[in-house]
Amino acid sequence: MAAEYAIGVLEPADRLRFEALMAQDPQARAALVQWQNRLSGLDDAYVPVAPPAVVKKRLDERLFAATSTPASDAAGGWNALALWRAFGSLATVAAVVLAIFAGHLSGEMKRGGDALTAARQEADQARNDLAAYRTDLETYENELAQRADRLAGLEAELASMRDQLGTANGDLAGLRQVLASREAELADARAELTAALERAGPVLVVSLQSRDSDYRFLAVHEQGSGEVRLTRVAGDLAADRDFELWLVEPQKEAVSLGVIPAGKTAVALSPDHVRVLEGGGLLAVSIEQKGGSPTGVAQGPVVAVGVPETL
Amino acid sequence: MLANTGLKSRAAFDQLYLATAPKLFGVLIRILKDPIRAEDALQDVFVKIWQKAGSYRAGEQPAMGWLITVARHHAIDVIRADRRVHDDLDDHHGLAAGGPDPEQAAIAAGERGRLQHCLEELDPQKAEAVVAAYVEGYSYQELAERFGIPLNTMRTWLRRSLASLRKCLDDG
Structure with a gap:
């Protein structure tokens, strides 16, 4: 009877x-299951046909009305896990993927x-x-x-220091100018002397100086002439003073020959x-007030005295 | 807890429907010979599956076999309640003619070698009767009419055929 039940030929009664x-009787049930398995190979004869979508929609309305818990849930639901698992491969894969992802995430x-x-x-x-x-x-x-x-x-x-150096340089330049001027005057005196020597007549030369001063003058007189040429060789003069030349005859008072300008x-x-000078009179220079x-x-x-000598 | 369980079950149920509805719809169309009726039956079958899911035992039977059983029995209930007499019997007389029919080809393709082998051990007409009873859901009455033999003879045929089949399968 299990076989007839399984194959489906039994009448309703x-x-x-x-x-x-x-x-x-559990044995009857087991026998049926055995037959169902024996004949299940014939199931391949059923060609799958996609049902219209509306079937599922209506089915959902019947089973899962939004407002109420399906009355059938207690019978199906959790207890049906075995069946759900059999067709839950997608869900299983999703769960495995989720688990793996969670593992990755926790590792991350x-x-x-x-x-x-x-x-x-x-x-x-870095802060330290x-x-x-x-x-x-x-x-x-x-x-x-x-x-x-x-x-x-x-x-x-x-x-x-640079300022001082500048000042020193300025001083040095001034000194150089003075030196150049003196050298020029000296050159003139030499030239004068040389010129006098070249002339025919005898020449009187007076070198005026003093142990007590640095002043030196050179006076040249050509015998027979009416003049004496005087050149200052050394010694400076204050601006408010003048040199004055004096002719000193022995035993007599000195006679002024006048104020002499600087230089030649x-x-x-x-x-x-002339007679006095050629007779052996001295020449002297004093420093006087301006104008003599x-x-x-x-x-x-x-400041300077000298005796004529004949060259 | 119940609501949560319901949600889980629903997701699983959707998946189950996606995976199995075409096969079960194929079963229902084949037995009911009417797509519109098959649509209604498919709804009923899945309601039954939902209600009876807890009674399925994985160790006993492949899930697909169990589901097809539910669908077949429901379809047979429908046509029996209908007391419907097939008006397309003539279309199926070809079954008696020899050669590999679609069912047997499908069985072969499905690598159900043992069942195929044991069916071949039977008298061809008797094998066809077994296959037609199973696949088409024919009653003894319908089978007797189709094969042109008395009802009681049909009963005897089928019972003996099933016994032979069982012996062949269990010994093999």
């Missing part, structure tokens, strides 16, 4: 009888956490380094400031003066 039997999170810890340690190290660098930097900056101060001092000193000058001589001694007698110091 017989079907009900067999079902009643199965409810009481752990790695992320490790990386974060490492990064924090690095950051701490930075503090040390700051301290070094402050030290360097202080040193630098001190050096800058010293440098400023040295620069000021240098500027001062020719002084005219009277016949008496007002009294006709030397008032200032005599």
Whole structure:
């Protein structure tokens, strides 16, 4: 009867009888299942046909009305896991993928956490380094400031030295000019002497000087001429003073030959003066007030004296 | 808990429907010979599956076999309740003519070698009667009419054929 039930040929009354039997007798049920398995090969004869979508829609409305828990849920539901599993491959795959993904995620999170810890340690190290660098930097900056101060001092000193050097250079230039001027005058005197020597007549030369002063003059007189040419060789004169030339006859008072300008000058001589000079009279130079001694007698110091010599 | 279970079951149920509805719809069309009736029957079958799912035991039977059984029995219930007499019997007389019919070709293709082998051990007409009873859901009355033999003879044929089949399958 199990075979007939399985194959489906029983009349309704017989079907009900067999079902009643199965409810009481597990062996009847087992026999049926055996037959169902034996004949299941014939199931291949059924060609699948896609049902219209509306079937599923209506089915959902019947089973899963939104407002109420399906009355049948207790019978199906959780207890039907075995059946759901048999066709739940997609769900299973999704669950496995989810599990794997969760595993990956947790691994990623752990790695992320490790990386974060490492990064924090690095950051701490970097902060310490930075503090040390700051301290070094402050030290360097202080040193630098001190050096800058010293440098400023040295620069000021240098500027001062440059000023002094400028002043010294100026002085030196002045001295050089004076020296050049003196050298020119000396050259003139030599030329004068040479010219006199070349002339026919004998020449009287007077070298005026003094142990007490630096003043030196050279006087030249050609015998028979009415003049004496005087050249200052050394010694400066204050601006408010003049040199005055004097002719000194032995045993007599000195006679002024006049104020003599700086540098070379020719002084005219009277016949008496010529006679005195050629007779061995001295020449002297004194420093007087501007314009010479007002009294006709030397008032200032005599700075150079000389005796004529015949060349 | 119940609501949660319901949700889980529903997702699983949707998947089950997606995977099995075409095959079961094929079963219903084949037995009911009427697509419109088969649509209604498919709804009823899945309601039954939903209600009876808890009674399915994975160790006993492949799930697909169990589902097809539910569908076949429902379809047979429908046509029996209908007391419907096939008006297309003539279309199926060709079954008696020899040569590989669609069912047997399908069985071969399905690599159900043992069942195929044991069916071949039977008298061809008797094998055809077994296959027609199973696949088409014919009653003894219908089978007797189709094969042109008395009802009781048909009963005897089929019972003996099933016994032979069982012996062949279990010994093999």
